[in-house]
Amino acid sequence: MSDTVSPLAPRKQPRMPAVPxxxxxxxxxxxxxxxxxxxxxxxxxxxxxxxxxxxxxxxxSAPVEFCRANLPGGSARILVVNSGNANAFTGKRGRExxxxxxxAAGKATGCAESEVFLASTGVIGExxxxxxxxxxxxxxxxxxxxxxxxxxxxxxxxxxxxxxxxTAKVLLGDVEVTINGIAKGAGxxxxxxxxxxxxxxxxxxxxxxxxxxxxxxGVGKTFNAVxxxxxxxxxxxxxxxxxxAAETSGAPRISxxxxxxxxxxxxxxxxxxxxxxxxVVRDGEGARKQVEVTVTGAKSARSAKRVALSIANSPLxxxxxxxxxxxxxxxxxxxxxxxxxxxxDLLAIWFGGIRVAHEGERDPAYSExxxxxxxxxxxxxxxxxxxxGRGKATVWTCDLTKEYVAINGxxxx
Amino acid sequence: MSDTVSPLAPRKQPRMPAVPxxxxxxxxxxxxxxxxxxxxxxxxxxxxxxxxxxxxxxxxSAPVEFCRANLPGGSARILVVNSGNANAFTGKRGRExxxxxxxAAGKATGCAESEVFLASTGVIGExxxxxxxxxxxxxxxxxxxxxxxxxxxxxxxxxxxxxxxxTAKVLLGDVEVTINGIAKGAGxxxxxxxxxxxxxxxxxxxxxxxxxxxxxxGVGKTFNAVxxxxxxxxxxxxxxxxxxAAETSGAPRISxxxxxxxxxxxxxxxxxxxxxxxxVVRDGEGARKQVEVTVTGAKSARSAKRVALSIANSPLxxxxxxxxxxxxxxxxxxxxxxxxxxxxDLLAIWFGGIRVAHEGERDPAYSExxxxxxxxxxxxxxxxxxxxGRGKATVWTCDLTKEYVAINGxxxx
Numbered sequence: 055m056s057d058t059v060s061p062l063a064p065r066k067q068p069r070m071p072a073v074p075x076x077x078x079x080x081x082x083x084x085x086x087x088x089x090x091x092x093x094x095x096x097x098x099x100x101x102x103x104x105x106x107x108x109x110x111x112x113x114x115s116a117p118v119e120f121c122r123a124n125l126p127g128g129s130a131r132i133l134v135v136n137s138g139n140a141n142a143f144t145g146k147r148g149r150e151x152x153x154x155x156x157x158a159a160g161k162a163t164g165c166a167e168s169e170v171f172l173a174s175t176g177v178i179g180e181x182x183x184x185x186x187x188x189x190x191x192x193x194x195x196x197x198x199x200x201x202x203x204x205x206x207x208x209x210x211x212x213x214x215x216x217x218x219x220x221t222a223k224v225l226l227g228d229v230e231v232t233i234n235g236i237a238k239g240a241g242x243x244x245x246x247x248x249x250x251x252x253x254x255x256x257x258x259x260x261x262x263x264x265x266x267x268x269x270x271x272g273v274g275k276t277f278n279a280v281x282x283x284x285x286x287x288x289x290x291x292x293x294x295x296x297x298x299a300a301e302t303s304g305a306p307r308i309s310x311x312x313x314x315x316x317x318x319x320x321x322x323x324x325x326x327x328x329x330x331x332x333x334v335v336r337d338g339e340g341a342r343k344q345v346e347v348t349v350t351g352a353k354s355a356r357s358a359k360r361v362a363l364s365i366a367n368s369p370l371x372x373x374x375x376x377x378x379x380x381x382x383x384x385x386x387x388x389x390x391x392x393x394x395x396x397x398x399d400l401l402a403i404w405f406g407g408i409r410v411a412h413e414g415e416r417d418p419a420y421s422e423x424x425x426x427x428x429x430x431x432x433x434x435x436x437x438x439x440x441x442x443g444r445g446k447a448t449v450w451t452c453d454l455t456k457e458y459v460a461i462n463g464x465x466x467x
Numbered sequence: 468m469s470d471t472v473s474p475l476a477p478r479k480q481p482r483m484p485a486v487p488x489x490x491x492x493x494x495x496x497x498x499x500x501x502x503x504x505x506x507x508x509x510x511x512x513x514x515x516x517x518x519x520x521x522x523x524x525x526x527x528s529a530p531v532e533f534c535r536a537n538l539p540g541g542s543a544r545i546l547v548v549n550s551g552n553a554n555a556f557t558g559k560r561g562r563e564x565x566x567x568x569x570x571a572a573g574k575a576t577g578c579a580e581s582e583v584f585l586a587s588t589g590v591i592g593e594x595x596x597x598x599x600x601x602x603x604x605x606x607x608x609x610x611x612x613x614x615x616x617x618x619x620x621x622x623x624x625x626x627x628x629x630x631x632x633x634t635a636k637v638l639l640g641d642v643e644v645t646i647n648g649i650a651k652g653a654g655x656x657x658x659x660x661x662x663x664x665x666x667x668x669x670x671x672x673x674x675x676x677x678x679x680x681x682x683x684x685g686v687g688k689t690f691n692a693v694x695x696x697x698x699x700x701x702x703x704x705x706x707x708x709x710x711x712a713a714e715t716s717g718a719p720r721i722s723x724x725x726x727x728x729x730x731x732x733x734x735x736x737x738x739x740x741x742x743x744x745x746x747v748v749r750d751g752e753g754a755r756k757q758v759e760v761t762v763t764g765a766k767s768a769r770s771a772k773r774v775a776l777s778i779a780n781s782p783l784x785x786x787x788x789x790x791x792x793x794x795x796x797x798x799x800x801x802x803x804x805x806x807x808x809x810x811x812d813l814l815a816i817w818f819g820g821i822r823v824a825h826e827g828e829r830d831p832a833y834s835e836x837x838x839x840x841x842x843x844x845x846x847x848x849x850x851x852x853x854x855x856g857r858g859k860a861t862v863w864t865c866d867l868t869k870e871y872v873a874i875n876g877x878x879x880x
Contacts, residue, residue: 113803113811143799145812145828178796179829283782284697285797286804369696369782369867370875377876383591384698386556390526391699398526399558415558416592454782455876456869462783463790463868 062336062344062432062452063216070203070221073232074257075099075297077198080209083187086138086176091209093187095194096133096253097163102297104130104171105265107273109290116141116148117172118289120156124168128262130295131165133253134172134191135210137238141174141182142288151184158188162195173291175212175238175250207236210251213461214240218252218333224322227315229305231258235326239282239334252277252292252330258319259298259307267311268320269294276327279359279449282338283458284367294323335450340457343375344450348437352445357394359447364392365436372454375434380425382410389438400441405434475749475757475845475865476629483616483634486645487670488512488710490611493622496600499551499589504622506600508607509546509666510576515710517543517584518678520686522703529554529561530585531702533569537581541675543708544578546666547585547604548623550651554587554595555701564597571601575608586704588625588651588663620649623664626874627653631665631746637735640728642718644671648739652695652747665690665705665743671732672711672720680724681733682707689740692772692862695751696871697780707736748863753870756788757863761850765858770807772860777805778849785867788847793838795823802851813854818842 076098080091106125108118134155141148152172160167174182207217218237223230237252260268269292277292301307308316336344347366352358365371368388374381382403389396399414406428409417428434434453489511493504519538521531547568554561565585573580587595620630631650636643650665673681682705690705714720721729749757760779765771778784781801787794795816802809812827819841822830841847847866 109803110806111800111803112806112809113799113814140796143796143811143814143824143827145826147828178799179824180796181829285781285783285800288800288803368698369871370698373872373875376872379876383553383556383593386526386591387524387698387701390522390524390701393523393525396525398556401526401556411556411592413558414556415560416594454872456872458782459786459789459867459869459872462786463792 058215060215060337061342064333068219068221070219070234071232072200073234073255073297075102075299076255077200078202078206079194079198080202080205081190081194083136083190085136085186091205092137093190093194094135094206094209095191095198096206096255097195097198098130098132098295099297099299100131102130102295103128103260103262103265104293104295105262105269106291106293107269109287111286111288113143113288115174115289116144116152117174118291120152121171121291124171127168129169130171131169132159132163132195133293134159134170135251136174136187137210137212138176139174139180139182140176140178140289142178144179144181147181151182154184155188158191162191171293173251173289175210175289178288203234203236210236210238212238212240213339214238214337216337218330218337220326220329222322222326224318226258226300226319227306229300229303231256231300231305231319233322233326235330237330237334240337240339250287250290254293254326255295255297257297257299259301259305260296261307261309264308264311265294265296268323272324272327276324277331280331280335281363281366281449281451282335332450335452338452339461340455341452342455343453344433345375345452346433346435346448346450348446348448349440350437350446351440351442353395353443354445355447356445358445359449361389361392361394361396361438361440362447362449364388365438366449366451369454372451376453376455378426378429380405380410380429385436385438395442396440397442402439402441404437405429471628473628473750474755477746481632481634483632483647484645485613486647486668486710488515488712489668490613491615491619492607492611493615493618494603494607496549496603498549498599504618505550506603506607507548507619507622508604508611509619509668510608510611511543511545511708512710512712513544515543515708516541516673516675516678517706517708518675518682519704519706520682522700524699524701526556526701528587528702529557529565530587531704533565534584534704537584540581542582543584544582545572545576545608546706547572547583548664549587549600550623550625551589552587552593552595553589553591553702555591557592557594560594564595567597568601571604575604584706586664586702588623588702591701616647616649623649623651625651625653625663626752627651627750629750631743631750633739633742635735635739637731639671639713639732640719642713642716644669644713644718644732646735646739648743650743650747653750653752663700663703667739668708668710670710670712672714672718673709674720674722677721677724678707678709681736685737685740689737690744693744693748694776694779694862694864695748745863748865751865752874753868754865755868756866757846758788758865759846759848759861759863761859761861762853763850763859764853764855766808766856767858768860769858771858772862774802774805774807774809774851774853775860775862777801778851779862779864782867785864789866789868791839791842793818793823793842798849798851808855809853810855815852815854817850819848
């Protein structure tokens with residue numbers, strides 16, 4: 055947590071309702087931080103289904119491996135998350151930590167260890183001693199309450215400057231269900247995945263394979279379309295839990311991903327994933343501007359996304375935006391380095407509504423003053439048309455400021 | 468040019484001898500900079516052969532396209548370089564500028580336009596008016612002299628904080644020949660190529676296909692193994708000119724790349740390319756430390772280079788080095804995100820001679836104090852052993868400092 059809140063923080067946080075079937079407690083385990091919570095338990099009623107999407111890193115953390123192993127069971131009773139230490143690159147001891155934590159969590163909840171899910175975020179490469187928090191789990195499960203979402207969002211923060219929440223109510227069949235989500239960033243954020251940790255829970259009764267289908271499809275244009283610094287964490291975890299508690303009020307159980315009754319839920323879930331992903335971007339380390347990059351006219355959607363990410367990850371593009379400089383030459387550079395099909399003399403580039411380049415050169419109507427005024431905004435939209443095909447994609451990032459370097463440079467000498 | 472010279476600048480510049488068959492002149496054309504030279508003409512005697520390697524950007528500059536078209540002729544009489552404007556993404560007008568410059572240069576030199584080579588460096592996307600300098604070419608060719616290499620290195624600088632020179636004398640057969648090189652960086656430096664501009668000339672009599680063979684092979688472990696910011700310029704150009712003047716003193720003409728008499732020359736050329744490439748890294752924008760990254764034990768050399776570049780381009784690794792923080796957890800992250808074969812629990816990592824991680828966890832003998840002391844050095848060496856195979860590669864980069872952001876952010880608001 056930082057003393058200075060991002061200028062892009064939401065003006066108002068949503069009031070998070072309870073999700074029937076979910077109880078929450080947090081604690082100060084003192085793993086690294088002092089004077090704040092760093093341990094979260096989310097306890098789920100029996101019958102809760104689960105889906106997850108994890109980092110594509112070849113060197114994932116021990117908790118990621120633990121969750122991947124349990125995911126095929128499709129059933130969850132407790133999620134334990136700690137901040138301050140990622141339990142990543144901790145070798146055999148890392149696995150011992152997840153095993154000990156799972157044993158303690160299973161015992162506290164009265165469930166199988168295969169129904170336990172774990173996540174850790176913070177420093178990489180430092181052993182995480184489960185004795186620091188495993189003894190707290192009995193108490194956490196005992197005192198867990200439905201209405202603690204605000205506390206949950208705070209306990210998982212690391213360098214975030216604000217907690218990230220989203221909530222929605224939608225109809226499943228004729229019955230209103232709730233979806234709540236929390237997330238944390240804020241550096242080492244790149245596809246795929248694009249957040250360190252995010253957890254979403256609902257009382258809708260949805261079978262695990264359907265949940266997984268929705269989540270896997272939902273991340274492509276949301277969490278997997280944001281990047282802060284092109285660095286992919288070893289620990290990225292997005293999980294979706296469905297307690298099914300709404301079944302008692304008459305909500306239909308969904309067992310088929312094509313079920314038409316799911317459409318409103320799916321749209322709301324995708325909106326929530328995008329909302330949480332953008333909150334991560336807007337709290338990117340040192341971020342002062344949100345940047346949306348849309349590429350159209352590419353040979354394919356895949357090609358468009360690659361070009362868009364090349365622009366969004368370019369240090370020279372991102373520093374120019376930090377400097378409020380409409381440096382579209384650097385956008386051309388980033389298109390060129392992506393390695394995807396592109397024809398310089400067909401390119402057109404817009405900053406907001408202003409076309410700055412056309413047919414491979416500066417737009418004849420280009421106005422430095424007008425463009426400079428636009429660059430002062432908090433939210434910058436860059437559009438590039440490649441003029442080759444129909445492929446398009448949008449990704450989001452933030453600017454690259456001196457504060458990013460300061461936060462990560464830890465000039466401790 | 469910057470007022471503050473990089474702390475990694477060479478303590479002493481080499482005295483650059485003349486290269487027989489090469490004459491040089493510079494001028495103040497006032498293209499962008501005031502009070503300094505920004506135009507270079509390098510005039511070659513008849514019979515000079517040429518080789519070149521250029522950016523792999525899909526949106527190359529007009530001069531790069533012009534040089535590519537002339538290169539198959541294998542013959543060079545004049546090189547014209549301007550700084551301050553890259554003539555990149557300038558559309559049809561960009562081609563008109565190269566055509567007009569080539570016509571003026573050919574006329575001044577009395578050669579075909581196919582023997583003219585051009586390079587431009589500076590702002591992208593601004594039209595470059597050839598009238599700013601084409602009229603100066605007659606005078607430049609007239610007053611060109613052999614001993615002007617120091618001036619040549621200065622005229623091509625942009626954000627460089629020092630000019631970059633290298634020189635060597637080697638035997639070709641029994642005859643001593645000279646090789647001189649100049650280069651300029653200093654941002655938008657990434658494979659492939661890894662410098663904005665570099666020009667090397669020799670009086671050795673070497674046929675163009677042999678020159679091209681040596682240059683293409685030489686860049687892999689030199690210019691194509693350095694990165695400042697992962698951003699690839701539209702204008703990267705490396706050219707090698709051989710006047711053949713040493714033939715008159717008895718040097719043998721080399722027509723076969725396998726000619727054994729070439730071995731000393733080839734080694735000297737490769738050393739020079741590495742020397743110039745490292746000078747570019749050491750003058751990377753805002754750089755305060757040179758970083759060498761070696762990956763061993765990869766499945767292949769290609770895989771090793773990809774992992775090494777993933778480490779060298781990671782903003783989180785580079786900011787940690789700027790902060791003199793031996794944050795090997797971020798090195799693990801960068802290994803994991805490279806997408807290449809890697810097994811977390813086989814990884815070993817060294818900072819200098821200190822093994823910080825072994826078999827996927829912190830080395831039992833790890834000493835924070837010893838490692839922190841090492842990180843204060845100017846030149847940091849990171850080695851990662853993947854433990855999978857025999858592939859290895861070394862790349863070079865610099866740290867990422869607040870000054871990089873300041874230089875490129877142009878906080879002009």
